[in-house]
Amino acid sequence: MADNIGPDGETLLGIYRRAALLKANDERSRKVITTGRLVMPYYSYRGQEIIPSALCASLTDDDYLVTIYRGIHDMLAKGMPLNDLWAEIAGRVDGTCKGKGGPMHLTYPKKGIMVTTGIVGSSMPIANGLAWGSQLSGNNRVAVATFGDGASNIGAFHESLNMAAVWKLPVIFLCQNNLYGEHTAYEKATSAKQIADRAAGYSIPGVRVDGNDPVEMYRMAREAIDRARAGEGPTLIEAMTFRFHGHVFGDADGYMDKAQKAAAMEADPVPRLRRKLIDEGIATEEQLAQIEADIEESIDAAVEFALASPLPELSELTTDVYGEAA
Amino acid sequence: MSDTLTSEKPAAAKVAQVTMLQAINQAIADAMEADEHVVVLGEDVADPEEGGVVGVTKGLSGRFGEKRVRSTPIAEQAIIGAAIGASLVGYKPVAEIMLMNFTTVAMDMIVNHAAKLRFMSGGQTHVPIVIRTMTGTGFSSGGQHCDYLEAWFAHTAGMKVVAPSNPADAYGLMRAAINDPDPVLYIENMPSYWMKGDSFDADHIVPLGKAAVAKEGGDVTIVSYSRTLNEALGAVKAMEAAGVSAEIIDLRTISPWDEDTVLASAAKTGRLLIAHEAVEKHGMGAEIAAVASTKLFGKLKAPVARLGAPYAPVPFSKPLEDAFAPNAKRIAEAAISLCK
Numbered sequence: 001m002a003d004n005i006g007p008d009g010e011t012l013l014g015i016y017r018r019a020a021l022l023k024a025n026d027e028r029s030r031k032v033i034t035t036g037r038l039v040m041p042y043y044s045y046r047g048q049e050i051i052p053s054a055l056c057a058s059l060t061d062d063d064y065l066v067t068i069y070r071g072i073h074d075m076l077a078k079g080m081p082l083n084d085l086w087a088e089i090a091g092r093v094d095g096t097c098k099g100k101g102g103p104m105h106l107t108y109p110k111k112g113i114m115v116t117t118g119i120v121g122s123s124m125p126i127a128n129g130l131a132w133g134s135q136l137s138g139n140n141r142v143a144v145a146t147f148g149d150g151a152s153n154i155g156a157f158h159e160s161l162n163m164a165a166v167w168k169l170p171v172i173f174l175c176q177n178n179l180y181g182e183h184t185a186y187e188k189a190t191s192a193k194q195i196a197d198r199a200a201g202y203s204i205p206g207v208r209v210d211g212n213d214p215v216e217m218y219r220m221a222r223e224a225i226d227r228a229r230a231g232e233g234p235t236l237i238e239a240m241t242f243r244f245h246g247h248v249f250g251d252a253d254g255y256m257d258k259a260q261k262a263a264a265m266e267a268d269p270v271p272r273l274r275r276k277l278i279d280e281g282i283a284t285e286e287q288l289a290q291i292e293a294d295i296e297e298s299i300d301a302a303v304e305f306a307l308a309s310p311l312p313e314l315s316e317l318t319t320d321v322y323g324e325a326a
Numbered sequence: 327m328s329d330t331l332t333s334e335k336p337a338a339a340k341v342a343q344v345t346m347l348q349a350i351n352q353a354i355a356d357a358m359e360a361d362e363h364v365v366v367l368g369e370d371v372a373d374p375e376e377g378g379v380v381g382v383t384k385g386l387s388g389r390f391g392e393k394r395v396r397s398t399p400i401a402e403q404a405i406i407g408a409a410i411g412a413s414l415v416g417y418k419p420v421a422e423i424m425l426m427n428f429t430t431v432a433m434d435m436i437v438n439h440a441a442k443l444r445f446m447s448g449g450q451t452h453v454p455i456v457i458r459t460m461t462g463t464g465f466s467s468g469g470q471h472c473d474y475l476e477a478w479f480a481h482t483a484g485m486k487v488v489a490p491s492n493p494a495d496a497y498g499l500m501r502a503a504i505n506d507p508d509p510v511l512y513i514e515n516m517p518s519y520w521m522k523g524d525s526f527d528a529d530h531i532v533p534l535g536k537a538a539v540a541k542e543g544g545d546v547t548i549v550s551y552s553r554t555l556n557e558a559l560g561a562v563k564a565m566e567a568a569g570v571s572a573e574i575i576d577l578r579t580i581s582p583w584d585e586d587t588v589l590a591s592a593a594k595t596g597r598l599l600i601a602h603e604a605v606e607k608h609g610m611g612a613e614i615a616a617v618a619s620t621k622l623f624g625k626l627k628a629p630v631a632r633l634g635a636p637y638a639p640v641p642f643s644k645p646l647e648d649a650f651a652p653n654a655k656r657i658a659e660a661a662i663s664l665c666k
């Protein structure tokens with residue numbers, strides 16, 4: 001691996017800014033749901049923050065993202081504004097999708113957030129199409145599909161990797177391996193020792209990386225993005241991570257190994273990056289505290305903005321089903 | 327004299343009598359010529375692969391290049407996914423799913439994604455794709471290669487569904503489908519590919535959602551589409567011999583279907599028969615019958631009738647297959663008995 005691709009201190013600080021936002025936003029989401037102010041299916045991404053935070057250090061607003069129900073971390077890292085996000089998950093007219101998509105279908109093309117799917121495995125075929133669009137127009141944009149470990153067992157994964165390989169599409173398949181698919185542990189569902197190995201079946205590069213390590217994650221993502229931009233085709237990245245709070249909000253985690261979970265939470269990647277920034281002299285305690293205070297303030301404002309935003313008119317039930325024929 | 331002549335719109339070039347297959351091919355070619363964002367993908371669609379199993383896309387990659395006309399792996403989810411993704415960023419993909427039964431393995435992409443992204447994104451994105459697919463009994467292909475599944479897609483909000491019965495409509499509906507801002511399923515009947523029809527203008531557009539009166543009549547309205555429409559036309563002689571004058575409506579677009587034209591005709595004749603090749607139960611006929619029965623309650627002289635295939639998979643053995651889809655004879659019998 002080329003050593004000169006960083007990340008430098010400024011990039012690491014940028015990764016931390018995103019990761020701190022993601023962490024705080026997840027904590028607030030669970031709190032707001034617990035107190036009954038909002039009702040929704042919520043798939044916590046707590047523990048997986050570093051992956052998109054490091055990925056997005058090398059993406060532009062024009063690059064495409066297709067993410068999944070457990071994907072609010074991906075969207076925030078890609079630049080979805082907090083107000084629009086919160087208004088959407090509150091089902092309000094000021095939401096990204098006028099309240100018609102909800103937490104599993106947040107969409108924000110202005111920042112390249114093209115599709116969010118609630119169907120396991122379905123991010124990949126569509127990301128291929130976005131990448132095909134880039135290839136056709138030669139606009140140099142890459143597409144990233146994120147998905148879970150469980151999704152690597154569904155047909156769409158295999159169809160997509162094969163097509164992307166044959167067509168040399170500028171796409172990155174980013175698997176966030178949190179060791180569980182719903183309640184089922186990785187080994188009980190997945191034949192491959194590691195998902196990255198599956199890339200070999202499609203003659204594309206496949207790498208397993210510690211997704212909780214910002215340096216490793218940044219470098220692997222950067223290499224894959226550079227490769228895609230250079231017209232050298234797709235990459236499968238398997239980013240190892242852990243899901244702190246079960247599959248969906250309210251899940252009591254009875255099926256999880258308690259020691260494994262405790263160890264993962266003990267190694268929480270976000271405070272770990274925070275310590276690293278201070279230890280390496282990249283940022284001061286005061287600087288980081290200020291960043292975190294600003295984040296809390298912007299989330300406060302977003303929650304209030306969302307709850308003050310009007311609910312949609314019932315006429316919205318039948319709008320946006322079809323467009324106007326030209 | 328010469329002034330009036332020159333001020334008139336020059337007559338569009340006429341397309342000579344062509345087959346269904348040629349009409350579809352020409353419509354795609356003309357759309358590709360008119361808009362560089364129109365692209366074609368599917369199994370075997372490019373010329374090195376012979377332009378599709380039946381040759382509907384023959385010549386397109388030779389003319390427009392294999393970048394715009396791309397043969398794909400046999401991977402229907404990946405095909406529709408690629409079409410969806412490209413459509414989100416400004417392309418107008420025409421995707422071929424070789425046979426209608428093969429849409430089953432791409433249903434997630436079609437139903438959960440293509441049909442819904444406009445709504446779920448609050449109108450921020452939309453999916454202007456055409457999914458071409460062929461089907462129809464008559465080739466002894468048995469239970470998995472010739473179903474009419476249009477009702478599934480018509481039942482999916484966000485999808486449009488069209489099914490031409492003649493070359494002019496095949497051309498005009500394809501042009502309209504490619505221009506449309508939403509996903510359109512375009513159903514081609516296999517045995518009709520080599521059927522010739524009337525000539526038409528080269529820029530002929532058939533707006534989606536508009537039925538056509540294929541034949542006027544006064545005693546009974548027969549609504550149909552795709553190949554069955556031609557069976558209905560083939561039933562005219564027998565009906566006339568029995569003193570029955572049928573008005574035959576070619577629905578052309580199955581969803582959204584043209585209620586105005588159908589109801590106006592049924593109100594006029596007082597009798598309505600819907601005929602299609604799909605199994606009768608839970609089919610498109612049920613939807614039309616329900617709407618007509620509600621909106622024309624008290625105005626009809628007979629209960630609305632439906633004629634479709636039996637509630638069974640398509641059989642292989644020839645006499646069974648021949649008896650499966652409604653034909654001219656059964657349509658005539660049904661219409662005549664409705665008028666008794």
Ligand SMILES: Cc1ncc(C[n+]2csc(CCOP(=O)(O)OP(=O)(O)O)c2C)c(N)n1
Pocket residue numbers: 070118119120121147148149150151152178180181182
């Ligand atoms: C096609 C499909 N099957 C099942 C489900 C129900 N489901 C939702 S999430 C999930 C687990 C997916 O696990 P994984 O891919 O590892 O992603 P993670 O949730 O761990 O991020 C399942 C089975 C679904 N949404 N879609």
Ligand SMILES: [Mg+2]
Pocket residue numbers: 148149150176177178179180181182
């Ligand atoms: Mg998982």
